[in-house]
Amino acid sequence: MGGELGSRVAQLLEERREIDEIAGADFVPPRRRLQRSRFRRIDPRQRSLLAQYVADARPTAICHLGVYEPFARSGPRSAAPRTSTGTIAALGGAVRCATVDRVVVRSGIEVYGRGPDQPSIPDESAVPAPGSPFGRSLLEVERLAADFGAGTGARVCALRFAPVVAPHVPSPLGRLLRLPLVPVSALSDPAFCVVHVEDAAHAVVAALLAGCKGPRNVVGTGAASVWQAVRLGGRVPLPIAGPIAWAGARQIALLAGSPVPAHLEELLRRGRTADGARAHEEMALGTMRHAQEVLAEVFEWASVTPLRRAQAVA
Amino acid sequence: VNSPRAAASFGIDLDRVGRLENLRDGLRRRLAGRYPVDAFGADPAFQDLVLGPLAPLLSVEVTGPVPPAGPAVIVADEGPARLAGPALVLAIRRAHRRRVRVCGYPDVVLLADVCRRFGFVRHRADDLASVLRAGHLAVVLRRDDDEVDARMLTPAVEHLVLPAVVRFGIVHARPGISVVVGEPLPGWAPGDPLAAPDLVAALRARLAALRVEQVDGAPVVSLPGR
Numbered sequence: 001m002g003g004e005l006g007s008r009v010a011q012l013l014e015e016r017r018e019i020d021e022i023a024g025a026d027f028v029p030p031r032r033r034l035q036r037s038r039f040r041r042i043d044p045r046q047r048s049l050l051a052q053y054v055a056d057a058r059p060t061a062i063c064h065l066g067v068y069e070p071f072a073r074s075g076p077r078s079a080a081p082r083t084s085t086g087t088i089a090a091l092g093g094a095v096r097c098a099t100v101d102r103v104v105v106r107s108g109i110e111v112y113g114r115g116p117d118q119p120s121i122p123d124e125s126a127v128p129a130p131g132s133p134f135g136r137s138l139l140e141v142e143r144l145a146a147d148f149g150a151g152t153g154a155r156v157c158a159l160r161f162a163p164v165v166a167p168h169v170p171s172p173l174g175r176l177l178r179l180p181l182v183p184v185s186a187l188s189d190p191a192f193c194v195v196h197v198e199d200a201a202h203a204v205v206a207a208l209l210a211g212c213k214g215p216r217n218v219v220g221t222g223a224a225s226v227w228q229a230v231r232l233g234g235r236v237p238l239p240i241a242g243p244i245a246w247a248g249a250r251q252i253a254l255l256a257g258s259p260v261p262a263h264l265e266e267l268l269r270r271g272r273t274a275d276g277a278r279a280h281e282e283m284a285l286g287t288m289r290h291a292q293e294v295l296a297e298v299f300e301w302a303s304v305t306p307l308r309r310a311q312a313v314a
Numbered sequence: 315v316n317s318p319r320a321a322a323s324f325g326i327d328l329d330r331v332g333r334l335e336n337l338r339d340g341l342r343r344r345l346a347g348r349y350p351v352d353a354f355g356a357d358p359a360f361q362d363l364v365l366g367p368l369a370p371l372l373s374v375e376v377t378g379p380v381p382p383a384g385p386a387v388i389v390a391d392e393g394p395a396r397l398a399g400p401a402l403v404l405a406i407r408r409a410h411r412r413r414v415r416v417c418g419y420p421d422v423v424l425l426a427d428v429c430r431r432f433g434f435v436r437h438r439a440d441d442l443a444s445v446l447r448a449g450h451l452a453v454v455l456r457r458d459d460d461e462v463d464a465r466m467l468t469p470a471v472e473h474l475v476l477p478a479v480v481r482f483g484i485v486h487a488r489p490g491i492s493v494v495v496g497e498p499l500p501g502w503a504p505g506d507p508l509a510a511p512d513l514v515a516a517l518r519a520r521l522a523a524l525r526v527e528q529v530d531g532a533p534v535v536s537l538p539g540r
Contacts, residue, residue, distance in 0.1 A: 119438060119440035119441055119444070120353075120354060120435060120436055120438075120440075120441050120444065121353050121354065121440075121441070121444040122440070123440075123443075123444070126440065187423050187424060187427070188423075188424075188426070188427040189355070189427055189431075190355060190427075191351050191352065191353055191354065191355045193353060222350065222351075222352065222353075223351055223352055223353040224351055225351045225355065225357070227347075228347040228349065228351060229347070230347070231345065231346060231347030232346070232347035232348070233347075271355070273353035273354075274353075275353075275444055275447065277447060292347075292348075292350075
């Protein structure tokens with residue numbers, strides 16, 4: 001509940017009168033103002049504390065959005081343990097109280113990977129074959145949640161989001177695209193999908209209320225290519241080819257304050273798309289923001305406004 | 315890929331060819347990144363920029379029922395020079411103002427990316443299924459005269475399937491492309507496990523008949539004004 005997505009989901013749930021009580025936890029305080037939600041600051045790696053908190057809350061539904069993308073809010077070493085331990089703790093606490101009838105977990109289309117045997121635009125029937133540590137971490141979350149559903153009979157839905165971006169959302173993709181020079185593949189210009197954090201939050205609430213079961217892809221409308229995304233922000237694409245050049249580009253980007261994790265490099269070199277038609281129809285998601293609109297918004301993030309001494313105007 | 319017109323933006327439709335803009339505006343739009351791209355990597359603004367000036371150089375004749383909108387599959391022979399795919403892209407664009415999605419492109423660096431920009435997708439059943447779900451007109455090319463992969467055509471059984479013969483020669487007294495599209499094959503009930511093999515058998519017969527009708531192997535000669 002501390003991140004952009006979790007706090008927005010909490011706000012949307014607060015607006016619904018049929019929801020009696022909302023409780024959440026995260027290792028950072030909520031980024032938005034919450035009115036009637038209870039929040040407790042717990043690092044997901046504090047497994048017993050988190051499990052006890054969930055068990056004490058006796059929830060009937062769980063939104064587990066505690067998936068930590070490397071170099072977003074967590075470093076690459078802490079992201080995977082936070083994700084897996086947090087999932088085990090949250091679902092373990094739910095097992096103890098045995099009151100949960102539905103669960104929505106956050107996953108991502110990184111689970112599909114971009115190998116030559118994978119479909120270009122996978123739908124939910126495609127077999128996941130993640131090609132990055134983050135993709136494997138997401139798939140583990142899905143498996144833990146599926147095991148929980150099989151054991152308790154709860155309806156479990158894994159929402160596989162396209163990269164969630166928005167102006168203030170910490171994301172390695174958004175950060176990289178804001179660099180003045182952006183490394184891109186010289187050999188291809190693959191397409192990728194994104195989803196705006198607001199659309200993602202609405203999808204979580206819709207999935208929770210609809211009681212969806214199984215995985216669902218949640219992608220924004222349309223797609224953009226990597227070169228196009230760079231030019232939309234007026235940045236300069238820097239064509240890169242070959243593993244040595246990419247390794248160099250990763251180091252330079254790291255020094256520039258925008259590390260490139262493996263799943264982001266995969267996106268830049270092979271693209272990342274998925275078919276979100278099923279979720280769109282079942283959950284009545286309405287009009288979602290177009291990829292280019294979302295990317296343009298990322299670039300419109302206001303630059304630093306210097307504070308000036310007040311001037312006499314009269 | 316939420317709707318057939320999901321990426322229709324910047325005034326350019328992903329499925330239909332609209333009014334062509336001038337080269338200067340097109341290049342300016344490209345430099346600013348303001349052009350639509352779909353999830354397959356198709357780039358209609360790029361297609362218009364390249365194929366727009368190229369299309370009038372070739373004479374094109376397309377006969378038969380090509381649907382003006384909605385998902386459908388055209389099945390044709392790839393031919394020895396493997397030019398049927400690009401020929402169908404050009405011919406249907408010119409005659410019916412639709413952008414087709416050809417299944418299959420050479421897996422060669424750079425060339426594959428260019429093909430994707432022109433609307434080519436991989437020769438895979440799941441990619442064909444995605445194309446049809448998005449409401450596009452797909453083209454599946456037979457690599458061997460006697461063989462159409464039933465697994466490849468499984469997603470097509472619930473859609474309009476049209477056999478076609480592509481020929482090169484003199485059309486309207488100019489070098490060109492002639493495409494004869496046959497009548498649509500009968501539809502099969504959803505979930506019928508034998509639908510794809512039946513479709514393959516029907517296609518084989520229909521394509522053979524179409525080839526005989528068009529005098530197999532002879533160059534197209536069509537008089538001006540026909």
